[in-house]
Amino acid sequence: MELNNPYYAVIFTSITTEEDKGYLEMVHQMESLAKSQTGFLGFESARGQMGISVSYWDSLGAIAIWKMQADHLFAQKKGREEWYKWYKVRICLVEREYEFGNG
Amino acid sequence: MELNNPYYAVIFTSITTEEDKGYLEMVHQMESLAKSQTGFLGFESARGQMGISVSYWDSLGAIAIWKMQADHLFAQKKGREEWYKWYKVRICLVEREYEFGNG
Numbered sequence: 001m002e003l004n005n006p007y008y009a010v011i012f013t014s015i016t017t018e019e020d021k022g023y024l025e026m027v028h029q030m031e032s033l034a035k036s037q038t039g040f041l042g043f044e045s046a047r048g049q050m051g052i053s054v055s056y057w058d059s060l061g062a063i064a065i066w067k068m069q070a071d072h073l074f075a076q077k078k079g080r081e082e083w084y085k086w087y088k089v090r091i092c093l094v095e096r097e098y099e100f101g102n103g
Numbered sequence: 104m105e106l107n108n109p110y111y112a113v114i115f116t117s118i119t120t121e122e123d124k125g126y127l128e129m130v131h132q133m134e135s136l137a138k139s140q141t142g143f144l145g146f147e148s149a150r151g152q153m154g155i156s157v158s159y160w161d162s163l164g165a166i167a168i169w170k171m172q173a174d175h176l177f178a179q180k181k182g183r184e185e186w187y188k189w190y191k192v193r194i195c196l197v198e199r200e201y202e203f204g205n206g
Binding site for chain 1: 114116147148149150151152153154155157184187188189190193194195196197198199200201202203205
Protein backbone atom coordinates (compact mmCIF):
# COMPACT_ATOMS: atom_id res chain seq x y z
CA MET A 1 0.00 0.00 0.00
CA GLU A 2 1.11 3.55 -0.63
CA LEU A 3 2.56 5.12 2.52
CA ASN A 4 1.32 8.39 3.93
CA ASN A 5 4.54 8.75 5.85
CA PRO A 6 7.40 7.48 3.71
CA TYR A 7 10.58 6.53 5.55
CA TYR A 8 14.13 5.73 4.46
CA ALA A 9 16.02 2.50 3.85
CA VAL A 10 19.81 2.24 3.66
CA ILE A 11 20.76 -0.83 1.64
CA PHE A 12 24.33 -1.89 2.36
CA THR A 13 25.56 -4.65 0.03
CA SER A 14 29.08 -5.98 0.54
CA ILE A 15 31.73 -8.57 -0.15
CA THR A 16 34.17 -8.94 2.74
CA THR A 17 37.88 -9.63 2.44
CA GLU A 18 37.74 -12.21 5.23
CA GLU A 19 35.31 -13.34 7.91
CA ASP A 20 37.33 -12.88 11.05
CA LYS A 21 35.98 -12.65 14.56
CA GLY A 22 36.71 -8.94 14.79
CA TYR A 23 34.51 -8.30 11.78
CA LEU A 24 31.38 -9.99 13.16
CA GLU A 25 31.89 -8.29 16.51
CA MET A 26 32.04 -4.95 14.74
CA VAL A 27 28.84 -5.68 12.77
CA HIS A 28 27.06 -6.34 16.07
CA GLN A 29 28.42 -3.11 17.50
CA MET A 30 27.15 -1.26 14.44
CA GLU A 31 23.71 -2.76 14.91
CA SER A 32 23.62 -1.82 18.62
CA LEU A 33 24.77 1.68 17.79
CA ALA A 34 22.00 2.05 15.21
CA LYS A 35 19.33 0.75 17.61
CA SER A 36 20.25 3.27 20.26
CA GLN A 37 19.88 6.18 17.86
CA THR A 38 17.08 8.69 17.37
CA GLY A 39 15.21 8.06 14.15
CA PHE A 40 16.09 4.36 13.95
CA LEU A 41 13.19 2.18 12.78
CA GLY A 42 14.63 -1.27 12.10
CA PHE A 43 17.52 -3.46 10.97
CA GLU A 44 17.63 -6.57 8.78
CA SER A 45 20.70 -8.56 7.81
CA ALA A 46 21.58 -11.71 5.86
CA ARG A 47 24.80 -13.16 4.53
CA GLY A 48 25.63 -15.59 1.75
CA GLN A 49 28.40 -15.05 -0.79
CA MET A 50 27.33 -11.47 -0.44
CA GLY A 51 26.19 -9.62 2.66
CA ILE A 52 23.07 -7.48 2.63
CA SER A 53 22.11 -5.27 5.56
CA VAL A 54 19.19 -2.91 5.44
CA SER A 55 18.55 -0.30 8.11
CA TYR A 56 15.41 1.83 8.28
CA TRP A 57 15.25 5.45 9.40
CA ASP A 58 12.70 8.22 9.78
CA SER A 59 14.77 10.94 8.08
CA LEU A 60 17.88 11.73 6.04
CA GLY A 61 19.20 13.62 9.08
CA ALA A 62 19.14 10.46 11.19
CA ILE A 63 21.03 8.60 8.44
CA ALA A 64 23.70 11.32 8.28
CA ILE A 65 24.31 11.07 12.05
CA TRP A 66 24.37 7.27 11.87
CA LYS A 67 26.91 7.39 9.02
CA MET A 68 29.15 9.74 11.01
CA GLN A 69 29.06 7.42 14.03
CA ALA A 70 29.66 4.33 11.90
CA ASP A 71 32.66 5.99 10.22
CA HIS A 72 34.00 6.80 13.67
CA LEU A 73 33.55 3.20 14.84
CA PHE A 74 35.38 1.92 11.77
CA ALA A 75 38.19 4.41 12.25
CA GLN A 76 38.68 3.19 15.83
CA LYS A 77 39.31 -0.34 14.54
CA LYS A 78 40.54 -0.37 11.01
CA GLY A 79 39.44 1.44 7.88
CA ARG A 80 36.24 0.24 6.23
CA GLU A 81 38.29 -0.49 3.12
CA GLU A 82 40.32 -3.12 4.97
CA TRP A 83 37.24 -5.15 5.86
CA TYR A 84 35.56 -4.95 2.50
CA LYS A 85 36.59 -6.01 -0.96
CA TRP A 86 33.56 -4.22 -2.30
CA TYR A 87 30.54 -2.44 -0.95
CA LYS A 88 27.71 -0.32 -2.20
CA VAL A 89 25.40 1.89 -0.19
CA ARG A 90 22.03 3.00 -1.49
CA ILE A 91 19.83 5.51 0.31
CA CYS A 92 16.20 4.98 -0.63
CA LEU A 93 12.80 6.43 0.08
CA VAL A 94 10.35 3.64 0.95
CA GLU A 95 7.17 4.59 -0.89
CA ARG A 96 5.03 1.45 -0.69
CA GLU A 97 5.03 -1.72 1.37
CA TYR A 98 3.03 -4.82 2.06
CA GLU A 99 3.45 -7.69 4.45
CA PHE A 100 2.28 -11.26 5.02
CA GLY A 101 2.23 -13.29 8.29
CA ASN A 102 3.91 -12.62 11.62
CA GLY A 103 7.58 -11.71 11.60
CA MET B 104 26.15 10.98 -4.48
CA GLU B 105 22.74 12.30 -5.40
CA LEU B 106 21.37 10.59 -8.50
CA ASN B 107 20.17 12.49 -11.54
CA ASN B 108 18.21 9.45 -12.62
CA PRO B 109 16.74 7.76 -9.56
CA TYR B 110 15.71 4.13 -9.98
CA TYR B 111 13.71 1.70 -7.89
CA ALA B 112 14.63 -1.04 -5.43
CA VAL B 113 12.26 -3.80 -4.31
CA ILE B 114 13.39 -5.11 -0.91
CA PHE B 115 11.93 -8.56 -0.23
CA THR B 116 12.58 -9.76 3.33
CA SER B 117 11.33 -13.21 4.31
CA ILE B 118 11.26 -16.11 6.71
CA THR B 119 10.54 -19.41 4.96
CA THR B 120 8.51 -22.29 6.37
CA GLU B 121 11.05 -24.82 5.15
CA GLU B 122 14.04 -24.93 2.82
CA ASP B 123 13.07 -27.64 0.39
CA LYS B 124 14.56 -28.21 -3.02
CA GLY B 125 11.49 -26.89 -4.79
CA TYR B 126 11.82 -23.59 -3.01
CA LEU B 127 15.41 -22.90 -4.08
CA GLU B 128 14.60 -23.94 -7.62
CA MET B 129 11.73 -21.49 -7.65
CA VAL B 130 13.93 -18.65 -6.34
CA HIS B 131 16.34 -19.27 -9.24
CA GLN B 132 13.43 -19.25 -11.68
CA MET B 133 12.26 -15.94 -10.22
CA GLU B 134 15.71 -14.47 -10.67
CA SER B 135 15.93 -15.67 -14.30
CA LEU B 136 12.48 -14.29 -14.98
CA ALA B 137 13.48 -10.90 -13.57
CA LYS B 138 16.70 -10.79 -15.59
CA SER B 139 14.87 -11.37 -18.86
CA GLN B 140 12.51 -8.49 -18.27
CA THR B 141 12.47 -4.94 -19.64
CA GLY B 142 13.46 -2.42 -17.02
CA PHE B 143 15.48 -4.88 -14.93
CA LEU B 144 18.70 -3.37 -13.54
CA GLY B 145 20.06 -5.86 -11.01
CA PHE B 146 19.47 -8.53 -8.37
CA GLU B 147 21.15 -9.20 -5.02
CA SER B 148 20.33 -11.96 -2.58
CA ALA B 149 21.56 -13.30 0.77
CA ARG B 150 20.18 -15.72 3.30
CA GLY B 151 20.76 -16.30 7.00
CA GLN B 152 17.97 -16.81 9.54
CA MET B 153 16.20 -14.35 7.32
CA GLY B 154 16.30 -14.02 3.56
CA ILE B 155 16.83 -10.67 1.88
CA SER B 156 16.53 -10.21 -1.88
CA VAL B 157 16.76 -6.84 -3.54
CA SER B 158 15.90 -6.29 -7.18
CA TYR B 159 16.49 -3.04 -9.03
CA TRP B 160 14.25 -1.57 -11.72
CA ASP B 161 14.03 1.49 -13.92
CA SER B 162 10.35 2.21 -13.28
CA LEU B 163 7.26 1.36 -11.21
CA GLY B 164 5.70 -0.03 -14.39
CA ALA B 165 8.47 -2.63 -14.74
CA ILE B 166 7.95 -3.63 -11.08
CA ALA B 167 4.20 -4.07 -11.64
CA ILE B 168 4.79 -6.41 -14.60
CA TRP B 169 7.45 -8.33 -12.65
CA LYS B 170 5.04 -8.75 -9.70
CA MET B 171 2.31 -10.06 -12.00
CA GLN B 172 4.71 -12.62 -13.52
CA ALA B 173 6.05 -13.64 -10.12
CA ASP B 174 2.49 -14.14 -8.78
CA HIS B 175 1.78 -16.29 -11.81
CA LEU B 176 4.92 -18.38 -11.23
CA PHE B 177 3.96 -18.91 -7.57
CA ALA B 178 0.40 -19.85 -8.54
CA GLN B 179 1.75 -22.53 -10.93
CA LYS B 180 3.59 -24.21 -8.03
CA LYS B 181 2.01 -23.44 -4.70
CA GLY B 182 0.74 -20.26 -3.12
CA ARG B 183 3.35 -17.81 -1.87
CA GLU B 184 1.84 -18.19 1.61
CA GLU B 185 2.78 -21.87 1.71
CA TRP B 186 6.47 -21.13 1.20
CA TYR B 187 6.72 -18.25 3.60
CA LYS B 188 6.04 -17.90 7.30
CA TRP B 189 6.47 -14.17 6.91
CA TYR B 190 7.50 -11.72 4.25
CA LYS B 191 7.58 -8.01 3.68
CA VAL B 192 7.97 -6.17 0.41
CA ARG B 193 9.11 -2.58 0.23
CA ILE B 194 9.16 -0.54 -2.96
CA CYS B 195 11.74 2.22 -2.72
CA LEU B 196 13.10 5.08 -4.78
CA VAL B 197 16.92 4.98 -4.75
CA GLU B 198 17.93 8.62 -4.32
CA ARG B 199 21.65 8.43 -3.50
CA GLU B 200 24.37 5.83 -3.75
CA TYR B 201 28.08 5.35 -3.33
CA GLU B 202 30.38 2.45 -3.92
CA PHE B 203 33.82 1.17 -2.99
CA GLY B 204 36.03 -1.37 -4.82
CA ASN B 205 35.18 -3.78 -7.61
CA GLY B 206 32.09 -5.95 -7.21
